[in-house]
Amino acid sequence: MKKMQKFISLALAVVMTAGLLAGCGSTSAGTSAATTSGASASGSTFKIGGIGPLTGTAAVYGTAVKNAAQIAVDEVNAAGGINGSQVELKFEDDELDAEKSVNAYNTLKDWGMQMLVGSVTSACSIAVSEKTKADSMFQITPSGSAADCVKYDNVFRVCFSDPNQGVASADYIADNKVATKVAVIYDSSDVYSSGIYQKFDAEAKTKNLSIVSAEAFTGDSKTDFSAQLQKAKDAGADLVFLPIYYTEASIILTQANSMGYAPKFFGCDGLDGILAMKNFDTKLAEGVMLLTPFAADATDELTQKFVAAYKKAYTDTPNQFAADAYDAIYAIKAAAEAGKVTPSMKTSEMCTAMEKAMTTITLTGLTGTITWTADGEPSKTPKAVEIKDGAYVSMK
Amino acid sequence: MKSKIAAMSKTSRDNFKTYAMVLIVYVVVMIFQAAGLVSSQMSGLLVPLCVYATMAVSLNLVVGILGELSLGHAGFMCVGAFAGAFFSKITENSMGTFPRFFLAIVIGGLVAGIFGFLIGIPVLRLNGDYLAIVTLAFGEIIKNIMNVLYVGQDASGLHFSMTSATDLNMDGATGNLIINGPQGITGTPFDSTFTAGIIILMISLIVVLNLMNSRDGRAIMSIRDNHIAAESVGINITKYKMTAFTISAVIAGCAGSLYAHNLASLIATPARFGYNMSIMFLVFVVLGGIGSMRGSIIAATILTLLPEILRFMAGYRMLIYSIVLIVIMIVNWNPKSRAWLAEHNLSRFLFKKHHEKKEVK
The missing domain is CATH 3.40.50.2300 (Response regulator)
Incomplete structure (x- = not known):
């Protein structure tokens, strides 16, 4: 009665070792050279x-x-x-x-x-x-x-590095007097987004930009932003900074529009691609500003x-x-x-x-x-x- | 009396086979490595294999021995990983590699054990599906806490924050951000080796297998088999449930710490340390045989190696992986293959629990 079990475990052990060997065999040329x-x-x-x-x-x-x-x-x-x-x-x-x-x-x-x-x-x-x-x-x-x-x-x-983008965004907004009261909506579970936000926050302080609301969301809950937008609106922000990717940004723009909130929106290179999104009314993106190194419709x-x-x-x-x-x-x-x-x-x-x-x-x-x-x-x-x-x- | 001895020696023989399997694989790999025959792909996989095998053993203790479904095991691994990596980061310049790594593993296990104990208090009042759902929730909570935790160190000590790194108010010159919210811990020293991994796997195996054959272990298994009967003969259900759950969390924490010292960046993402990973561990356990430590180690090894070996198939890799998984599961659960397995008395480990649960209900 134990024989079969023995056999199976032996067979599995063989398979496992074979796997190891196969890994070596198929690539031994590269390894030995390396x-x-x-x-x-x-x-x-x-x-x-x-x-x-x-x-x-x-x-x-x-x-x-x-x-x-x-x-x-x-x-x-x-x-x-x-x-x-x-x-x-x-x-x-x-x-x-x-x-x-x-x-x-x-x-x-x-x-x-x-x-x-x-x-x-x-x-x-x-x-x-x-x-x-x-x-x-x-x-x-x-x-x-x-x-x-x-x-x-x-x-x-x-x-660009995240700190670089955060600093550049804050500088741009402050130096060009785009806005004074800024709200931020960022993805706290994302390295890119939170990295930019951290530096933006630090730089904004030195540039006397006031961040009136900083609301986070996470990768698990990125389909509804009405709460974050409502807070930004209540705080009287005239610019919403979006250091996030375009998929979430498109939802934010749509929801801001439907709640009648029309601040300026400012984003980083993650927003690039928003115009090419399917099922997104590009009219909503009118006036959105972004820092990006690349634009697919550039004329060069x-x-x-x-x-x-x-x-x-x-x-x-x-x-x-x-x-x-x-x-x-x-x-x-x-x-x-x-x-x-x-x-x-x-x-x-x-x-x-x-x-x-x-x-x-x-x-x-x-x-x-x-x-x-x-x-x-x-x-x-x-x-x-x-x-x-x-x-x-x-x-x- | 005679049969008892025979039965005992059979279990010890069986346990010995499990130890021997791990050690033989270790020796073979070491010989191959010394001869320069192991590809870099394989040598890179050695530590993760130990981590996953240890996790499978840890979860099997809860699922197979205690008979409760835990879907939050990645959470304990996450706690252990962050605790171990955190310890190594703050003592990186003040301790030697070996004592630091040893303590990091111990601390990873201890912290996870404390979490396991605390979570166990409310969770273990439940059983069955309810317990599974609550552990799932705790696993997610742990992951999300790690995502908002900021810890920094400067000349005046440690700073904690749950909002942002700037709120730590650290001294700029000496400030060193250790846990940076969603960016996790970067630059954990590379202390994990295959030998360390095998040692941790062996220790967890020895602990779990000996527990199974001890008085406490039999008490735990009696709770699994029929908790009303167990209670009626005076077994302290809470105590034994808690013991098994905490030991399992400690082992998971050690595995997590081992994992953290094998990678330079430790982040709690939904894919890593989320419920997906807990489910993956459960797959190891179910595939390898609920209650069978050797089986779950083999399953963990195969399922970790498979997607890497299938890399040559490029885009079809994950598809093939899923198909293989389905095929193996069907072979295990299909009535005909079950009948075949039963005929050869192999279904013992796989179906015993299932069968009994039905009876209880």
Whole structure:
């Protein structure tokens, strides 16, 4: 009677060990290369890895990054590659989870990744940066905006940092006398949103902006904002600051309209994409101001070319995550060319060369003209735009 | 008398098999690792595997031995993770790695144990579905508290706030934000190793398996089987329920602390430490066999490895994972496969409890 049970447990144990072995077997080439010399397995192509959420609630951001990075890589390859070598891109899913992000990183390392574009989100990016630091691998995150994302020398980012956006927003509102009484509605369960709010709050105090109401919501309850709006209205706020993503912002705009509350609305780059939302009356977004590095309907040639390519390949309008990813690939290209990096270099040598080169390059990208400082922060000017007649119009 | 000894040695033999399984896997992995044959993907998964296996053991104590459904176990893990990581952050520069990590694990377990005890007082008055729902609620409460908790440290000591980081009023020069609300704890030192994970898993196994075979354990199981009968023979139901629940929370807290020292960013998101995760632990337990520690360890291992091994399938990964899960569940629960299992006397662990519950009702 116990025999069968024994057999089953043995079988399961075998399966488990087989799993371990399979994991080793399929990837042993990459591992041995990585452990012995750190040199690339192939030597002729650049292997760039990407990590981001392709499934789950944030899938839209990860997918945008994946798609745009692929477009950039295809363009680079068509134009002769980096220093004459072709580029390969492999993208792994992290389900918006730090642990899965590290798993994805390890998987990519087995594949022979030499440089990393990712992770897309802050927490994942922080977790992965500990690993890239230990392995000295060059990492550039398109959209990891928390301050700690670029704590290490080998990590750079394309987007603005959260503190940077919070400070810039407060400065803009105060310096241009857009409003004096400000209400904030933010997502306390979101790193991006609460990160901006913290700095906005601090900067507002120094600029004598009075924050009359600061109401939070969480990721679990983001469908009704009438309570937060009512408080803002009762406090007499003439501007509502929305450091949140456009899905929630669209609900806020709709509900404010239906309760007859018409303050000015001001947002950050997370609001980009609101005009492209389905089932949203874009008239409600009239007059909304936002700081964004990228607008899909900008008229410059680079943006138009990118948007056309993106629409053609994925029948979707790219958002700022996509633009950041596109710039990330071109930043790698520019830095690799400036640092004379070749695919046959060791990952750590490559990282050192890239680190140095990153501070010397100036990239004219989709999100502005960017230079990098040694601490990994991009320096580019945030563009303030106002929505007029369903389109972005640049403000002073 | 003879049969008693035989029965006893059978249980100990069975327990020994469980220990041996863990140790053999450990030795094999260590040998492979020394030979440089383990991919980075696999070596990155070793600590999480220990964490999830320990969580499965912890939940199995409540579900399989105590016979109550807890849907808030991720909450205890969350408490342990934050407590352990918090301790490591404040003592990062004042203690050596080993004593710090050891204490972090102990503190993670203790704090989770205290929470388990406090939550147990109201929760364990209930049973069945009601208890499940209340534990679910407590798990969510813990997660949400972690999301609004701000703790900073400066020269004058620790500062706490539930509103925002600026309300901590810390001294700017020496101020160090440790728990930053929804951004959680970043930069926890990497102390977790596979060896530490295996040690924690082994200790929890030894505790739980010995508890099962002890006087207290039999009392706990008698509550599971029929609490009226248990009460009538003078078993203190509250005490034993509480013991099992608290031990389970302690183990979950240790696993949480181990988890926290394996990642640089610790955040309580809905996916991580929410009820999804509690359900995942429950899946480990149900799949591995309610009441079977070895089974739940194997299930935790397989279900953690599966999505990672399936990475080559890219977009279809989660779909295949779900299908595999459904297939395994059907094989376990389908009448025909159940009959087959019963025929071979394998259904003992899986269906005993289910069957008895029906009788009680």
